[in-house]
Amino acid sequence: MESIFANCVNPATCYRRLASFFGAFVVLFIVQLTVSNAASSQWHDLGGGQVRLLADLDPSTNKISGVVEIKLKKGWSTYWRYPGSSGIPPRFDFSKSLAYEAGETKFPAPSLITQEYGSYAGYKNKVMFPFEGKLLATTGAEINLDLLIGICSEVCIPATAQLTIKNNQLMQSDPEAVMAVSFAKITVPKVRDAEDIIISREQIDENDIYIKTKHKKSFGKPSMFVEGPHDWYLTPAELVSQEENTATFKLDVSRAPKGTHVFKHELRYTIVTGTSGIEILR
Numbered sequence: 001m002e003s004i005f006a007n008c009v010n011p012a013t014c015y016r017r018l019a020s021f022f023g024a025f026v027v028l029f030i031v032q033l034t035v036s037n038a039a040s041s042q043w044h045d046l047g048g049g050q051v052r053l054l055a056d057l058d059p060s061t062n063k064i065s066g067v068v069e070i071k072l073k074k075g076w077s078t079y080w081r082y083p084g085s086s087g088i089p090p091r092f093d094f095s096k097s098l099a100y101e102a103g104e105t106k107f108p109a110p111s112l113i114t115q116e117y118g119s120y121a122g123y124k125n126k127v128m129f130p131f132e133g134k135l136l137a138t139t140g141a142e143i144n145l146d147l148l149i150g151i152c153s154e155v156c157i158p159a160t161a162q163l164t165i166k167n168n169q170l171m172q173s174d175p176e177a178v179m180a181v182s183f184a185k186i187t188v189p190k191v192r193d194a195e196d197i198i199i200s201r202e203q204i205d206e207n208d209i210y211i212k213t214k215h216k217k218s219f220g221k222p223s224m225f226v227e228g229p230h231d232w233y234l235t236p237a238e239l240v241s242q243e244e245n246t247a248t249f250k251l252d253v254s255r256a257p258k259g260t261h262v263f264k265h266e267l268r269y270t271i272v273t274g275t276s277g278i279e280i281l282r
Contacts, residue, residue: 038177039169046159048076048151053163054177055143057135057170064133067177067184068092068105068147068163071126078151080110080121082225085233085255087120088150088158092131099141099167103132108187109270109277112223112236115152121225121236121270122152128184141167189270189277197271199282201263207254209262211237213271215245220273224249227268232256 037057043050049072056065072078079087094102107129110121135141147161198214211224224237224247234256237249253262269280 037170037172038174038181039165039172040174040177041163041165044161044163046070046149046151046161047157048073048153048159049078051147051149051161051163053143053145053165054174054180055165055170056178056181062135062138064100064131064135064143065181065185066131066133066143066165067180068129068131068145069126069180069184070123070128070149072124072151073153076151076153077113077122077124078127078149080123080225081107082121082227082234083150084120084235085118087122087152087156088148090129090150091148092129093146093148094131094133094144096144096146097142098144099135099137100143101134101136103134105129105131106188108184109189109272109275110225111272113152119236128180128187130181130184130188135167135170137167139167187275189272189279192278192280197278197280199269199280203262204250207252209251209253210240211249211251211269213247213249213269218244222247223272224251225270225272226251227270228256228262228265232260 037059039055041053043052049070051068051070054067054069058065070078079089081089083089092105094100108123108127110123113120113122113124133143143165145163147163149159150156151159196216200212202210202212204210211226221242222239224239226234226237228234232253232255235252237251240248240250242248253260256262266281269282271278271280
């Protein structure tokens, strides 16, 4: 403590030094608490990128917060959960795990990927899929993931990986894993009630509908991804116009089964601005 006040004449300066010292101490203490009980697997090659598994264990509840992290090479991309007219949605299979109960794997906000053969919702560069689960035993547990994912460059190929984190690894500290898990959670679109954003729909013809959104405040240029039944094969909606807090999209429904009454079905709308998004069921 003596060194903090060394050569300190002005009392205000002394207190600033003291506050800075204790602030750094608190941050260090929090980080030390946070980085415990986390681990990551080795990187696995996917051809157009690589993947690894990260997990953070809460020892008081045995709950797991994890991430499937994928780094794609330049020019490569992968699909969102709803690939549209074609593509392979990621499949996360934890069934071969030992003494581990898998929860939900979530998807970050996608972006519009445009290729020569069409457009789809997906990811470039790096994507992190957060997942939840729980260890059912304190010894002998393993988180085993069988991953199937489609990755695309000039062509699209299926890629697989088998990734493992064992219980003894989770007894170690991995600050990078903890930070990755925390960051991944905030990239998942927030679920909102339909009342929060007004959505109106209008049939243009048998192949297209207009979707108009009205937000409570203005926003950046949005993208919209609409999910229907698995056999509808919807492509990303096209932004037609935007004014302040409203935006209008055109959605191609020509691939829905013939005779389908689009507005009689509940659809899930994911609206993305930048790297953040919201989800609405209507």
